[in-house]
Amino acid sequence: MKNGENLESLEERIQVANGLLSISRLTLSDIGMYQCVAGNKHGEVYSNAELKVIAVAPDFSQSQLRSHTMVKEGGDVLMECRPKMSPWGGISWRKGSETLQESNRVSILDNGNLRIQNATKPDAGLYTCVARNQFGVASSSGTLMVKEPTIITTPPSTLDVTVGESIVLPCQVTHDPSLELKFTWFFNEQLIHFGNHGGYFEKVGGQHSAGDIMIRNIQLRHAGKYTCAVQTKVDSISIAADLVVRGPPGPPTSIHVEEISDTTASLSWRPGPDNHSPVTTYTIQARTPFSLGWQAVTTVPEMVGGRRLTATVIDLSPWVEYEFRVLASNAIGTGEPSKPSKQARTKETSPKVTPANVSGGGGSRSELVITWEVSKPLTPILPHPWRESQKLIVWHFIFKNREAITAGVSP
Known part of the structure; x- marks a missing residue:
């Protein structure tokens, strides 16, 4: 047995006969603990012996040179030479049949490896590493190929x-x-x-x-x-x-209603990314609970330039909740709209419509009926969910006993 495992003599140099172990041409791989086992029907006995190889001729059987090594022209390459031998002897290299001469580009390192720097086409060829000590000489060869760089x-x-x-x-x-x-x-x-x-x-x-x-x-x-x-x-x-x-600008941010009156609102915002094309204009849109989506609104200044970050919206309806958003445009197009501002209500005010065709007459002895017409739609100024399409056409007031009583409204 060797190192606790059964020794199989697969190599001719290792022979076992009549209880005798014989190893010829020792190598460093033979180092180990050997056990002789003798047994019969009454039992087994063991005898141990350690084999140390303190001297061995160079051997490349376990560490051949790479058969082909490639390097780009102008690159560096290392060809490894790792023979087993004891004691350590000398390493030399041949290129083809000639002994390799060292230079400022070609050097044999202390461990026997060959280094070639700034490789050239003439460096290509067959290289042989030669190892020797007092017990023998061994060699291993490999081809170096120098390729064009990419x-x-x-x-x-x-x-x-x-x-x-x-x-x-x-x-x-x-x-x-x-x-x-x-x-x-x-x-x-x-x-x-x-x-x-x-x-x-x-x-x-x-x-x-x-x-x-x-x-x-x-x-x-x-x-x-x-x-x-x-x-x-x-x-x-x-x-x-x-x-x-x-591309078109990114959406502006931080839309804020700074101040609001009955018909105006002052807005501010922060610019979004211009996406490598300067913002030329900003467009402001508004939305109310009774509008059909977002609508463009009139502003002061009428054209909001790309360097402005404030504007005043005018011509708003009184006592209405508004949301505002801002869109940026550049030479490429108009970008995505900003997130809506918080809802803000315009202030209340007196009606802006003058009644027309005021007339009276009819009624009983104690009543006076007065009627008038509204020539254009009324803007809702009361907190009721009126639709924009609703119009107040005729009002009827009946005066009775010095008190005015609304008799009818035709929407």
Whole structure:
């Protein structure tokens, strides 16, 4: 047994015969604790012995040089030489049949590894590591291949686009024709999974050396940094470009009614993002419980410029609850509206309509009937849910015993 496990003599150099263990051509892998087990029907007895290999000839059986090592031209490479031997002897290298000479680019490290810096095409070839001590010599060989570096010849560049456009981001390279290329794209450091982004991203590079992508129907959320990464077995390279997307402004914020009267309201707000195109105008809309949705209102100034953050709404109806919202516009279009302001009620006031066709007559001895007409719709000034479409056409007042009694109202 070796190290507590049954010893299987799979190698010819290890033989067991008549209770005798024989190992020839010792290697460091033979080090361990050996046990001899003798037994009969009455039991078993054990005898232990430790085998230490204090001297062994160089051996590459467990650590051959890599058969092929690749490096890009101009790159650095390390070829490992790790023979087993004791005591440690000397390491030398050959290129082809010639002893390798060290230089400012080529050096043999203390542990026997070979380092080549700034590799050139002439560095390619068959390299052999030779290990020796007083017990023997061994060697192992491997081929170094120097490949052309990958270079991005047509990189993506910073682009300035408008919402809705489609563009192509190029990424074309020159590379060693014997190597396979892999293109990978990232958006704001996140891997782009083509086909999983709503169909906006598509690979369009038709050539082996092209990794172009198309972005269709660009939206504001597509603005950011795009990175093209190219990888081969010997190198990797990447380049990034920014995509600026211009669009309608974002919604203004913090809409506040600063002051309100019977027919006016002073508003203030904060600007939203301009999305890379300056705000040119603001539009104010209002809504009441009896209006059909949001309606544009008249303001002072009539045209609210992009640098203003206040305006006064005029021509409002008295004693009505209003909500206000603001929309921003730029050269590209009008953006989404702001959130509505808190409801604010205009102050009450006297009616603005003069009755017409006032007349009287009729009635009994103790009554006087007076009638008049309203020529245009009355604006509701009382806290009743009147609709805007309702019109007060004729009023009838009956005077009886010096008291006025409303006799009828025709809405």
